[in-house]
Amino acid sequence: MGMPKDRITHFETSVQSQDPREGNRQQIFEAIRQAGRIARIDIAKIAQVSPATVTAVATELLTAGLIEEVEPDGDTEQVRRGRPRVSLKIRGDAHLIAGMKIADRHITAILVDFEGTTLADHTLPIVSAPLPAAEITALVRQTLTALCAKAGRALEELAGVGLGMAGLVDATRNFVYWSPSLDQRNVEIGAALEADMPFPFFLDNDANLVAKAEQLFGKGRDASDFIVITIEQGVGMGIVIDNRIYRGGRGCGAEFGHTKVQLDGAMCRCGQRGCLEAYVGDYALLREAAVHGHKGDLAALYARAKDGDKLAKSIFDRAGRMFAMGLVNVINFFDPGLVILSGEQMALDFLYEKEVLEKVQASVVQVDAPLPEIQVHKWGDLMWAKGAAAYAIEAVSTQTIRKMARNAA
């Protein structure tokens, strides 16, 4: 019953290109995006192609309006003599992009230009979740309309929208196996959205989008392989291998929260036992505290622990140790050079405590090679949406350049 052998695993490689120059176009465009501003001659060095080819491709990209020429960046070491360099950069006006995340209680959206510069943001509260797909579609449209209005742009101007959701999302098919936001399983949500609005949607699991944001703007900028762990309601993970997001065989990537950390362990929301989430998720912590009569939310519980309450402390303590164990397994499996712990909930920073991370480093398989770096990156609500926007920018770039090739022919 296996899937077809040549099945498509990554969006990036989803179409067998006919144009022999497309690879160079993508590579040169990507070099410009990554550098911000860069002269042709430096592109030639980075992309390992001749200056002549860079000139040719750059001319195409300029004609297509995807990039523009600018004065070289002031702070780059300008050569004193000779013909001055002319820098290239992505043309912000080329496309209008939105990124959004559907969370439990609200939808956050951000409007960016093609360079990634923020033009507006908007948040729409959700009164009740989960919802049917049709209502999600309506809410998305509503959010995007308001978002565009804020920046004085029309909805129709959008060239693409990145959309992050919690749950099991197959990004290659814009398909949702399951999400806490949806009241049914196995939804062709991408098709529903694209039927309603005249631009492409790029769906992904929210943790993958954080990984994408870290890769483009954050701590993963200089790494080709890293892992992002996100902590929110649940625990999520995004894996970047060889500069690409790893999605596994079924397209929905790894589920860190449902890693097993205890044989026949605590009951998890997913119906199985011993999942990490059943030890570190907020509901899991409160469940334990409730046994001893604690009422109130996680913040209150955490405050009690900080005040020295032994019971509260032991709850967080165990969660921290379980988290460390899960993290050790991730590292042992993937052996990444870098692990980024990324979250917005300050309430859960007990998981990031120094001793937890030291425990992790000590428990990884030891060799005489540098241990994986573990970095903690806290950020705000909008970063999720920003990751979605980044994903959409990448997807639209790829598609545009691909189309460009076809039009040229």
Place this chain on the structure above:
Amino acid sequence: MGMPKDRITHFETSVQSQDPREGNRQQIFEAIRQAGRIARIDIAKIAQVSPATVTAVATELLTAGLIEEVEPDGDTEQVRRGRPRVSLKIRGDAHLIAGMKIADRHITAILVDFEGTTLADHTLPIVSAPLPAAEITALVRQTLTALCAKAGRALEELAGVGLGMAGLVDATRNFVYWSPSLDQRNVEIGAALEADMPFPFFLDNDANLVAKAEQLFGKGRDASDFIVITIEQGVGMGIVIDNRIYRGGRGCGAEFGHTKVQLDGAMCRCGQRGCLEAYVGDYALLREAAVHGHKGDLAALYARAKDGDKLAKSIFDRAGRMFAMGLVNVINFFDPGLVILSGEQMALDFLYEKEVLEKVQASVVQVDAPLPEIQVHKWGDLMWAKGAAAYAIEAVSTQTIRKMARNAA
């Protein structure tokens, strides 16, 4: 202290090619190897290139002596009319290859031609392990000499040798961080071997070589992504993603045996607690049995369990459940389409029991997509060496074709 950004991760992509045709050469050669015998026109279809290009490349490969023309395979659906197809196949005589595995008590080696046909095999007992690198080198030479003698070939005829070892091996650098066969850590064993013998060595972790064997000859032939779990003294794992062996950031791949399955759990040989190996390794099982006065080896203990001895049974039972838990984590992390449980020790087949595997399937994150297939593949001693040979064939092919390109220019 990170490694350089553009560091080489995979042998296959280790050199930035200058020759624009090299990609086609490799692809067409690989298509021939995979098919066994195949006509040019079918290569064109598979490799997505025009028949003209296939003709050109095939002529090159024929001239270089890497392939040869043969009558089409009888059992392939021969077209009745028209010009008959001429099949191409790898020329077995092109190169002489050896594969070998260094185990605890013996070295197994196999001599194959370039097609993978076995020409001879040889086993050399090791009197004591671990050994210094110099002695290992001497034993390898001794084994290879005897092996070649058996087939009436000279040692110097060898074009490459694949070598599998247990432990932490960096295949990209032919470097051993640690191995039970070596009496010291961090050994440049590849350099030592190549200084002693006039052909290249291709080192790898033994589990990766089993994965390679499964990919080329075994149950992984039709899968682009799968995982192999090997059970011998320890527990090993080989991961194939996108047709390539995944080795992680430090080049030595994942260590399934040291996955943590229990917080603050049983003491492992590696000095840490809660490793899977500390629950399913033979020494772990015997350790438990010893508490109750069991003397004798694992086979005896297993026999007792089969006879209904409750104590013995409970030992294997727990080991099976721990193994299942580790396997669930592997699957949750990598989401492979196929998992191959591969081993030679019948004594450990309790791990493969139906109920263990059913437990695994039930504990994986559930989506409405086919569950990963789990296959059990038992094989003999020589398969390890065969995997090593397969790895060497691949490496020598790549290198030869690359050299061909340079000579042409």
Place this chain on the structure above:
DNA sequence: CAGAGTTTTTTTGGATATCAAATTAAATCG
């Protein structure tokens, strides 16, 4: 300030790769 020097970018010319179409080759069928 003119020309020499330097560096970047573009243009030019040539070598190749690849493909579509045409041709040749080698068989079967009637």
Place this chain on the structure above:
DNA sequence: CGATTTAATTTGATATCCAAAAAAACTCTG
């Protein structure tokens, strides 16, 4: 034996890519 069919090769055209040359656009120096 000619017609048909299919495979493989050759031919001719196109396009990529690069090295080298040329042009462009500066600075420096006497």
